[in-house]
Amino acid sequence: MILIVAEHSNGKLNKSTYEMTQAARDLGREGPITLLVLGSGVAPVATQAALLADQVLVADLPALSAYDPEVWAQAVAQIAREGEAHTVLIGGSRSGREYSPRVAVKLDAPLMEAVISMKFADDTTVAEHYTLLARVVERVEAQAPTVVVSIHPGAFPPASARPQAAEQYDVDLDLPAPRVVVTERNTIKSKRVALQDADVVVAGGRGLGSAEVYAQLVEGLADQLGAAVGATRAVVDAGWRPYSEQVGQTGKTVQPKLYLALGISGAVQHLSGMNKSRLVVAINRDQEAPIFKIADYGIVGDVKEIVPAIIEKLK
Amino acid sequence: MGLRILSVIRQVLDAEESVRIKDGMVDPSSSKLVLDTMDEYGLEEALRIRDAQPETEVVALAVGPARCEEALRTALAIGADRAILVETFEPLDVITVGNVAAQVARKEQSDLIFCGGQEADWDSQAFGAAIAEYLNWPQLTWTTALNLEGRTLTGTHDIDEGTESFSVELPAVITTQQGLCEPRYPTLPNIMKARKKELRRESFESFGLHSRLKFIRSEIQVKERMRRIVDGKDGSAAAQQLVEFLRNETRVIG
Ligand SMILES: Cc1cc2nc3c(=O)[nH]c(=O)nc-3n(C[C@H](O)[C@H](O)[C@H](O)COP(=O)(O)OP(=O)(O)OC[C@H]3O[C@@H](n4cnc5c(N)ncnc54)[C@H](O)[C@@H]3O)c2cc1C
Numbered sequence: 402m403i404l405i406v407a408e409h410s411n412g413k414l415n416k417s418t419y420e421m422t423q424a425a426r427d428l429g430r431e432g433p434i435t436l437l438v439l440g441s442g443v444a445p446v447a448t449q450a451a452l453l454a455d456q457v458l459v460a461d462l463p464a465l466s467a468y469d470p471e472v473w474a475q476a477v478a479q480i481a482r483e484g485e486a487h488t489v490l491i492g493g494s495r496s497g498r499e500y501s502p503r504v505a506v507k508l509d510a511p512l513m514e515a516v517i518s519m520k521f522a523d524d525t526t527v528a529e530h531y532t533l534l535a536r537v538v539e540r541v542e543a544q545a546p547t548v549v550v551s552i553h554p555g556a557f558p559p560a561s562a563r564p565q566a567a568e569q570y571d572v573d574l575d576l577p578a579p580r581v582v583v584t585e586r587n588t589i590k591s592k593r594v595a596l597q598d599a600d601v602v603v604a605g606g607r608g609l610g611s612a613e614v615y616a617q618l619v620e621g622l623a624d625q626l627g628a629a630v631g632a633t634r635a636v637v638d639a640g641w642r643p644y645s646e647q648v649g650q651t652g653k654t655v656q657p658k659l660y661l662a663l664g665i666s667g668a669v670q671h672l673s674g675m676n677k678s679r680l681v682v683a684i685n686r687d688q689e690a691p692i693f694k695i696a697d698y699g700i701v702g703d704v705k706e707i708v709p710a711i712i713e714k715l716k
Numbered sequence: 717m718g719l720r721i722l723s724v725i726r727q728v729l730d731a732e733e734s735v736r737i738k739d740g741m742v743d744p745s746s747s748k749l750v751l752d753t754m755d756e757y758g759l760e761e762a763l764r765i766r767d768a769q770p771e772t773e774v775v776a777l778a779v780g781p782a783r784c785e786e787a788l789r790t791a792l793a794i795g796a797d798r799a800i801l802v803e804t805f806e807p808l809d810v811i812t813v814g815n816v817a818a819q820v821a822r823k824e825q826s827d828l829i830f831c832g833g834q835e836a837d838w839d840s841q842a843f844g845a846a847i848a849e850y851l852n853w854p855q856l857t858w859t860t861a862l863n864l865e866g867r868t869l870t871g872t873h874d875i876d877e878g879t880e881s882f883s884v885e886l887p888a889v890i891t892t893q894q895g896l897c898e899p900r901y902p903t904l905p906n907i908m909k910a911r912k913k914e915l916r917r918e919s920f921e922s923f924g925l926h927s928r929l930k931f932i933r934s935e936i937q938v939k940e941r942m943r944r945i946v947d948g949k950d951g952s953a954a955a956q957q958l959v960e961f962l963r964n965e966t967r968v969i970g
Contacts, residue, residue, distance in 0.1 A: 410877070468875075470845065470855060495841075495876050499857045502842035505811050506849040511928035512811050514842055532839045532934065533735050537742060540932040541809075580854040584870075585881040595877075601968050626968060638895055644860070645877050650834055651754075651858070651893040659968050669731050670894075673839075680966060681941065682958065684948070697941050698961050702948020710955030715969065 402432040404486035405454070406439065406477055408494060409446045414453075416598040417492040419559030421552045422453045425490060426560060430521035432487060437480055437572075439473065441466035447569050452562035457569040458484075462576075467586075468496055469579040474503030476574050481508055481547065488526070489549045493654075494597075497551050505549040512549045513541060517556035526550075534650060534673035554597045555656035555677075589645045596629045596646065602657045604631035604648055604675070608664020608685060608704055612641035618708040619663060625715040631655065633671050649674035664704045667692030684708065718771025719886075721762040722821050723796060724831040724843070725755040725778050727787035731836070740933035741807075751787040752837070756794070756899040757892035758830025761862055763795045763900065765828075773797050777820055779813045781805055785915065792910035793902035799913070800824075804920030809929040810838060814846025816923050821851060826887070827867070833858050833891040844891035854884050857891040 403425045408415040418436070425434045433455035438447045440461065447459045458480060464472065473496070481489050481504070489508070491501040493515045505512035513519070516528040517538070526548045532539045596602065603626065605619040615636065623630050632642040634649060648655055650670040660678035665671065667683070667690055675681070676695055683696040686703050693699045700707055729735065730748040737743060759776065766772040776791035778784040779802040788799040802816050821829055829848075834841045841857070848855035860879070862871040867886040872879055874893075902910070944961070948954040962969050 470857075474849070495858065495874065498841040499845055499855070502811060502814065502845040503849040505842075506814070506846055511809060512842055512846075513929070514810065514840055527932070530839070531937075532837065533729065533742065534836050535839065536735050536936060537737070537934050538937045539934045542930040542932055543928065544930075545928070580884060581856065582883045583880050584883055586875075586878065587880075588875075588878040590877075634894060644874050644879060650836070651895075659962070659966050677939065682962075688945070693943070693945055695939070695941055696943060696945070697965075698958065699943070699945040700948040700954045700958060701945060702951060702954060706951035707948050707954050707958075710952045711958060714955055714959045 402435045402484050402486050403428065403430065403488045403490065404481050404484060405434065405436050405490045406492070407436050407446065407450050408492040408497065409438070409440065409443070412445045414446060414449045415492070416559055417494065417552065417554055418450070419453065420554070420557040421490045421492065422560035424519055424552050424557045425488070428488065428519060428521050430488060435484065435486070437477065439465050439476055451566040451569055453560055454567050456567050458572045459569055460572050460574050462574065464576050467583070469581065470496070470500040470503060472576050472579055473500045474507060475577050477504045478507035479574060480572060487547055489547065491549065491551045493551045493553045501549055501551045508547050508549065510547040510549050511543040511545050513543060514551050515553040516550055517553045519550060534669055535654070535676055536673070554654060589643050593623065594627070594629050596631055596653050596655055599629035599655070599657050601626045601628035601659045602631045602655050602675070602678070603628045603661045603663065604633070604665060605636060605663045606633040606665030607635040607639070614705065615641050618704060621712045622661065622708055625712055633665055662692050663708060665692050666690050667695065718769060718773060719765065719828060720824060720826045721765065721772060721774045722824060722826040722829045723755070723759045723762050723774060723776045723791065724817050724829060724847070725759070725776055725787055725791055726752045726832070726835045726837055727778065727780060727784045728752040728836040735936055737934055737936055741931070742934050749783065749786065751790040752832055752835045753894070754832030754835055754892065757894065757896040758832065758890065759791055759794055759796065760897045760899040761892065762830055764897070765864055775800060775824060777817060778802070779804065779808070779816050779920070788915055789910055790902065792913045792915070793907040794900060795906065797913065799915040800918065801915060802918045802920055802923070806920070806927060807931045808927045810840045810842045811846050812925050812927055814843055815850050815925055816920065817847045818850030819923060821847065828886055829889045831889070831891055833893040844889045848889035851887070851889070853887050853889055855889040855891070856882060856884060858893050859890055860893070860896055862890065862896070
């Protein structure tokens, strides 16, 4: 079987789960597409999953109420073994990329990480992924009884639901006690669409000058466009925005239809998180700023003059 | 006996360098190569622990071609006590390299391992977790603050949508990122001293492993951009043009 570990939050499947399902449907390898739902109080999620998969496995346990990489890896490896999964698909989120290597080691399997394309033929899984700060596409092959794959967010189209719901099965798990003690958790709840799911991202850099101007211009424009808000490392380090909004090598990777970069210089580490965006618009007062090299549309000018005018015109 | 810390590093293209491809593979031979900044944060944290507890030993490890010696010399000049290079010319997947690093850690009786959260060559976030799993140790990824008391490590790190404060008993694997600390620079006397520090070579073949992935080819991918750059001195006119551009080129505004 193809085992997909569903990603979900607030009682709903994440977009990444739909994308993984499409990747599984297009893989070209036989076997039922199986969605595994891990968590506590996840019955509504399992119901949604049943419209995507051939079968749904549900582990609804108090021990799974909070994510821990070792617990997740153990759960997924156990199910993969018992179900003789030949392909295990895991989301390319921070957590997915953190526990998927553990699953691969447990299953003595190769890991294909953050793949953007994937096919199975002639006993071989062929996949592509980015390297060198997302400037290079590398093609790799694996031949093994089981392959563990994490799926790059935004690389596959989301699968459509089917009219008929698949069977759901409860599964038993033998879980380790977490060794890391979490003493505090701060989850950022944004009223906006999630950064990685957004069609439009408005991102700001140090060029905004202050947290106040940032809030006014970046949030203001995002409000008009129904967009998610992103930030550069410089901005999160300055404490203007939370780290969860950071885009780039040490932040999130986004691939929206439209990325607006306001007062962002375009350092290679930032570009690696957004250079696959379909359309890039940049506003920067320095015409030599590297961001213009990857912009479809650029305005050389002061964000404090131009952005309020855009917001006005969109109202 | 003091703590034994392993700082795992990679040698990568300098951020200013452009990528070159030859015969379908990335060719770094004519590019400037450096110790990955991502790995420097872990080295710095290790050295801070040694500053506080001088009996600590900090060992730098690299798995890769002979040229990685240079990055290890940099780590020695920054302050590592000794270095190990597991030499291989074969391109290796991250799980296999994790296996090698774990075996070295076992031989070295390491208590704590640092490595970069996502190195700039293979764009992988799997290295630390793979090492941790081979050793059956806990892992903390994307740390943003660390504090060691005895064998209890506390700190903060990034999660999917937010941050966590944590506490863990050593041994553990920690991955690092920009913002964790300000790495120190090698000083001239330390650069001189580094030349005399031990750098042990081992061959990858002696580990009896082989790559789990076959590397078929690499290609530079540049997305064609329209690059319509306009002057924005007249803010209102520039805004109007942009709004029209968005209307014509995207469906995000009506
Ligand atoms: C290992 C490592 C990992 C990193 N990871 C990341 C990452 O994940 N994400 C990330 O973003 N960075 C990352 N960085 C940092 C990166 O190198 C840059 O320092 C950072 O992206 C710069 O942010 P910035 O563009 O906001 O600031 P700056 O580079 O300072 O640019 C500000 C820009 O604003 C323009 N400007 C100023 N005033 C105005 C105005 N009034 N109107 C219009 N334009 C104006 C300036 O011309 C300038 O181009 C990383 C660095 C390292 C070493």
